[in-house]
Amino acid sequence: xxxxxxxxxxxxxxxxxxxxxxxxxADASAVINLVASGAVLKISSVLPAPIRVVTAVALELxxxxxxxxxxxxxxxxxxxxxxxxxxxxxxxLRHFEALVIGTAAETLDDGxxxxxxxxxxxxxxxxIDERKAWRICGERYAAxxxxxxxxxxxxxxxxxxxxxxxxxxALFRALSCxxxxxxxxxxxxxxxxxxxxxxxxxxxxPIHARIGSARRS
Amino acid sequence: MTLLEQLPPHQVGERLRLARETANVTQATAxxxxxxxxxxxxxxxxxxxxxxxxEIQRLAQLYHSSVNALLRVEAVHVDLLPRFxxxxxxxxxxxxxxxxxxSLAMADVELESLLGVQRVHNxxxxxxxxxGDVRMQAEHDAAELRHWLGLGMAPIPNLVAVLxxxxxxxxxxxxxxxSISGLFAYDASIGACILLNASHPRERRNQxxxxxxxxxxxxxxxxxxxxxxxxxxxxxxRYANAFARALLTPARAVMKKFSDFISxxxxxxxxxxxxxxxxxxxxxxxxxxxxEELGLTKEGTWDWFCANGGITDExxxxxxGDQVLPDGAKLExxxxxxxxxxxxAAEAARRGLLSEGQLARLLRLDRLELRALLDAYNGEGPExxxxxxxxS
Numbered sequence: 089x090x091x092x093x094x095x096x097x098x099x100x101x102x103x104x105x106x107x108x109x110x111x112x113x114a115d116a117s118a119v120i121n122l123v124a125s126g127a128v129l130k131i132s133s134v135l136p137a138p139i140r141v142v143t144a145v146a147l148e149l150x151x152x153x154x155x156x157x158x159x160x161x162x163x164x165x166x167x168x169x170x171x172x173x174x175x176x177x178x179x180x181l182r183h184f185e186a187l188v189i190g191t192a193a194e195t196l197d198d199g200x201x202x203x204x205x206x207x208x209x210x211x212x213x214x215x216i217d218e219r220k221a222w223r224i225c226g227e228r229y230a231a232x233x234x235x236x237x238x239x240x241x242x243x244x245x246x247x248x249x250x251x252x253x254x255x256x257x258a259l260f261r262a263l264s265c266x267x268x269x270x271x272x273x274x275x276x277x278x279x280x281x282x283x284x285x286x287x288x289x290x291x292x293x294p295i296h297a298r299i300g301s302a303r304r305s
Numbered sequence: 306m307t308l309l310e311q312l313p314p315h316q317v318g319e320r321l322r323l324a325r326e327t328a329n330v331t332q333a334t335a336x337x338x339x340x341x342x343x344x345x346x347x348x349x350x351x352x353x354x355x356x357x358x359x360e361i362q363r364l365a366q367l368y369h370s371s372v373n374a375l376l377r378v379e380a381v382h383v384d385l386l387p388r389f390x391x392x393x394x395x396x397x398x399x400x401x402x403x404x405x406x407x408s409l410a411m412a413d414v415e416l417e418s419l420l421g422v423q424r425v426h427n428x429x430x431x432x433x434x435x436x437g438d439v440r441m442q443a444e445h446d447a448a449e450l451r452h453w454l455g456l457g458m459a460p461i462p463n464l465v466a467v468l469x470x471x472x473x474x475x476x477x478x479x480x481x482x483x484s485i486s487g488l489f490a491y492d493a494s495i496g497a498c499i500l501l502n503a504s505h506p507r508e509r510r511n512q513x514x515x516x517x518x519x520x521x522x523x524x525x526x527x528x529x530x531x532x533x534x535x536x537x538x539x540x541x542x543r544y545a546n547a548f549a550r551a552l553l554t555p556a557r558a559v560m561k562k563f564s565d566f567i568s569x570x571x572x573x574x575x576x577x578x579x580x581x582x583x584x585x586x587x588x589x590x591x592x593x594x595x596x597e598e599l600g601l602t603k604e605g606t607w608d609w610f611c612a613n614g615g616i617t618d619e620x621x622x623x624x625x626g627d628q629v630l631p632d633g634a635k636l637e638x639x640x641x642x643x644x645x646x647x648x649x650a651a652e653a654a655r656r657g658l659l660s661e662g663q664l665a666r667l668l669r670l671d672r673l674e675l676r677a678l679l680d681a682y683n684g685e686g687p688e689x690x691x692x693x694x695x696x697s
Contacts, residue, residue, distance in 0.1 A: 117661055120672055147366060148662070182307070185358055188373040189308040192380070192419055197662030198362075198371040220660040267676035291680040 112215040112235060113140040113174070115203040116148050117269070119162075121217050121237040124266025127250055127258035128170060134245040138172040139215070142206050145199040146173045180205040187224070196221055208232055215240070217269045237262060238274050242281075256281055263290035270297075309361070312376065315352030319382070320375050321364060322350040326387040327404070328368040338367050374666055379418050381411040383492045398482035406488055406500040409477050409643065412667045414495050416649035419658050426473025426496055429453055431525050439544040446522055447551035458558035462586040464514040465634070468499065474521065477643060478503045478510065478634040487513035489520040497521050503638030508588045510634070515549030522548065554585045554595045563601050573602050575616045579624045589616045641678070642668050650675075651682030 112135060114122065119141060122128040132139055141149075141162070149162050165171045176184055180202075187201035195201070200221045207214035213233040214225065225234045240246060241262065247255050260282060262268040270278050275297045279287045288298050309317075325335050336346040339360040348354035356364075358372075365372045374380055389403035417424055432446045451457070454471055461467060468474040474497045481502040486509070488500040499517045501510045520527075524541050562584055566577055573596070582592035593607040610616055622629060637644055650668055653659045659667065665675045 115662075116672060144362075144371075151369075181358055185308050188371075189312070189376050191378045192415070192663065193658045195373050195377050195663075196660050197373050197666055198365070200660055200662045201373065218661045220657045223657055267673060267680060292676060 110233075111135050111137040111140070111212050112240075113142065113203055113206045113210065113212045114145070114171075114215040115218065115221065116145045116199050117217040117221075118215045118237050119145065119149060119171070121262045121266040121268040122240075123165075124268070125237070125241065125258040125262035127241070127246075127254065127261075128165065129168070130249045130254075131240055131246055131258075132170045134243065134249055138169055140174045140206065140210075140212060141171050142199065142202040143173055143175055144202040148199050174206060176202055176205055177209065180209040183208050194224070196224065204229070204232070207234075219269060222271065236271055236274075237268055238270050238278060242274070242277070256283075256286075260286050260290070263292055267292040307358070309358055309376075310355055313352070314355050317356060317361075317376065318350040318352040320380075321356065321361070323382045323384050323387075324368040324370050324375060325350070325364070326384060327407070328370075329390070329400075330367055335364060335367060339363050371662075371666055373663065377663075379415050381414045381418075381494055383407060383411060383494055385410075385490050385492060385498075388490070389488070398484050399488075402481045402485045402488055402500060403490070405479060405481070406477060406490060406498055408669055409479075409500075409646065410475055410490075410492075410495040410498045412642075412646055413475060413649070415667065416646070416653055419653055420649060420656075422649070424473060424496070428472060428474075428497065429522065432522050434523050434540055434544055439540050440547040442523075443519065443544045443547035444551045444556070446519075447548050448555065450518075450522065450552065451555065458555055458561070460558070460585045461511070461553055464511050464518070464553070465501070468514065468518065472497075474499055476501065476514070478638055479643075480504050480638050486510075487517045489517040491521070491525045497525065503635050506588065507632050507634070508582065508586055508591075511553060511586050512549050512588060512591055515552045516545045518552065519545035519548035550591070550595055550598070553587050554592070556599055559585070559595060559599055560601065563596065573606065575610070575620055576624050578610070578616055579621045583621075583625055583628065589621070641670055641674050647678055647682055651679055654679050 119139075122131060122139070125131070146162055162171070166173060183205035184198075184201050187196050187204060188198060189195065196204070200216065200218060203216060204214050204221065204225060206212070208229060213235045215235050215237065216222065216225070217237050222234060225232055238259070241255055241258055250258060259278060263270075263278075263282075269292060275294065279293065279297050282290070287293060290298065325332070332343050332346050332350075336343040339346070341349075341360075345354060349356045349360075361372055361375065365375055368375075385407035386400065386403045389399055393399040416422075429450060432442075432449075435442060454467065456467075465476045465478065468476050475495065476499045478501045481500070481504065483502075483504060486502055486505060488498075490498045492498075499514065499521070501513050501517070503510070505513065520541070523544055527541070559581075562581060566580055567573065570577070573593075578589050578593055581596075582589045585592065587595075590607055593602065593610065596602040597604050597606055640647070642650070646668065650659075650664055654661075654664060661672060661675060664670075664679075665672050668675065668678075670678065
């Protein structure tokens with residue numbers, strides 16, 4: 089099932105799972121959340137190939153490696169075969185150029201732009217946990233499949249790997265340690281899965297989702 | 306023609322030159338990084354040869370920047386750091402401080418531009434140094450500024466607020482190396498900026514603000530780093546120190562308060578110095594030296610205090626009691642960016658004007674630091690989140 093929110097076509101968790109088998113290219117915003125979830129190894133195991141990370145993202149994450157994760161470094165993930173660092177070809181570079189040159193409101197930083205550019209020229213989904221990038225993808229690249237860390241965590245294949253409690257724990261860690269962003273269509277479901285007590289502790293969830301859930305309970 | 310090729314080559318070249326100089330990378334190193342001759346790099350920076358995408362990607366990486374940060378329309382590019390470096394040589398502490406001030410000011414200006422914030426400033430007329438005694442000029446110019454601001458003879462306990470609110474100067478108070486008291490810079494695109502050392506006591510910061518204000522008044526287009534304890538080895542420095550003294554401790558006001566506080570006593574005690582320094586919000590040393598300068602106490606009085614145990618913070622606490630307030634600027638300096646930048650950044654994020662990657666780079670924050678900042682500003686409790694619509 090696909091829904092449209094503010095121009096962005098969301099790929100929902102109940103979609104055809106064959107699509108996810110295409111693999112993902114992840115932006116820094118998502119890599120941080122995947123690692124924070126503590127479940128990156130198991131999540132990657134349900135994907136058909138290592139998680140691709142473009143060089144610009146790798147460089148950014150490496151430069152902030154002392155703080156972006158508490159448990160793993162990019163090089164360790166690459167060495168374990170969980171991620172693969174990739175470069176843009178000429179066609180992807182043309183998309184990249186269009187995404188970094190222009191007004192601030194209509195451009196993205198290099199890592200975000202390169203991730204989208206790579207996804208556009210490969211058979212991969214763009215794994216991004218960033219609101220402006222979601223908007224730009226929705227407005228400019230209608231055919232591009234964009235997924236999120238939340239979506240990966242809620243995927244039945246991931247749940248089969250982690251178990252229901254494992255999914256809740258991974259979600260909670262991604263939200264509390266990584267301050268993961270959750271797309272609006274999935275907010276209610278995430279809060280329901282977490283439970284009101286845990287949701288209230290996740291400050292990256294919008295206030296209405298946290299407070300609202302506590303009031304309802 | 307690609308988007309990059311459509312950009313004015315002179316503008317791109319100038320931005321690349323500023324980024325290279327700010328990163329302290331030589332032309333030879335930059336040329337080598339992209340596999341061209343140094344003359345080709347010079348041609349790129351002068352806009353005579355268009356830079357190619359793979360070249361600007363590599364250069365952005367070398368300059369610790371990004372293609373987007375270099376090329377997006379609203380990005381602000383100034384050469385504060387290279388200017389300071391030319392003045393101070395390869396002084397690491399000065400480099401770090403001027404780099405910090407430039408990054409804060411550039412982020413401020415870009416965010417203001419994106420959000421449509423009009424920063425109003427009200428700069429007093431510049432008063433260039435003239436021939437003759439600079440100390441007399443400083444006394445006159447400080448009195449003129451006080452008059453212009455309508456301050457009369459009142460003490461200025463928070464000169465930073467005066468500079469920000471009355472003049473529209475960008476003032477930042479951040480932790481710097483102990484050897485740096487303050488910096489002043491002026492650039493047409495960002496206006497007048499002052500950076501003060503949050504690690505120094507409030508009274509000393511007030512004096513540093515006075516010193517940097519002097520540069521703003523007299524040598525606006527010649528930024529200069531103030532080193533703690535630096536000798537007055539130039540007319541500008543002598544002027545700046547005299548201006549700060551005259552601005553914060555005007556002669557007539559000091560004489561009046563000296564008379565009020567000392568009355569009935571035939572000696573200048575530690576208690577008198579503590580109360581006077583507190584009243585004018587300057588350091589105890591600055592207060593005594595001003596009294597010496599004005600002939601209200603013998604020359605060498607401060608040296609006498611020093612030789613006899615000095616005047617300690619503990620003694621000041623005993624005299625002033627609960628009048629010693631917490632230093633808010635010190636607390637704010639513990640945060641990764643300034644409160645105002647936080648607000649601007651949170652609003653830019655809320656409106657979807659800048660992405661997480663763009664904001665993290667602009668504010669020089671780790672992604673998690675940025676997320677914490679945005680969560681604090683955009684996701685706190687309803688009493689913080691809710692508001693009323695502003696009148697249109």
